[in-house]
Amino acid sequence: MKIEAWLFAVCGIFFLLVTPAYWVITHDWTGTSALTMSTFLALMVAGYLGFHANRMDARLEDRKDAEIAEGAGEYGFFPPYSWWPLWCSLPLGLGVYALALGAWWLFIMAFALGMVATAGWIYEYYRGEHAH
Known part of the structure; x- marks a missing residue:
């Protein structure tokens, strides 16, 4: 989950940098507040994932020495077409x-x-x- 935490952290930093620029250009309260809340949400998810990534065993995706064959096996039931x-x-x-x-x-x-x-x-x- 470390990769996911980094992805959300990068999104949060991007929103953090874009929000003041958006306010300076548009002076729009709605978009600025939406970008601010997006910043907080992305950083909150990044913090949660980063917190739990340090306390659990590394997944195959997080290990540098993992082999593709280690991930082989049944992934579950995926339903066929449905009307x-x-x-x-x-x-x-x-x-x-x-x-x-x-x-x-x-x-x-x-x-x-x-x-x-x-x-x-x-x-x-x-x-x-x-x-x-």
């Missing part, structure tokens, strides 16, 4: 459309369809050709 994200996004779009129109009945229908689609996405590996 369920499409069926989950359609009720979401319908619900946003219903809110824009103020049609509460359409929102209730979209919510019900969204619950069915979400349940289908959650349980897609319990039935059908990808069941296990």
Whole structure:
């Protein structure tokens, strides 16, 4: 995690240098405050990762003497194609459309369809050709 800590530290330093320049050029409160918060967030994550990197065993990515073969093995289960994200996004779009129109009945229908689609996405590996 030392590499990740350095990446976030470099981003934090970049934001720290860019923020005053942005304020001098634009005098925009919104962008300046967003850059300031980005600076704090990047430095906070860098501090967290750096703190924990010193207290844990080095990963393969952090060791200079690591061999590629040491990282071989199973990485986990990666799902194949799925149509369920499409069926989950359609009720979401319908619900946003219903809110824009103020049609509460359409929102209730979209919510019900969204619950069915979400349940289908959650349980897609319990039935059908990808069941296990």
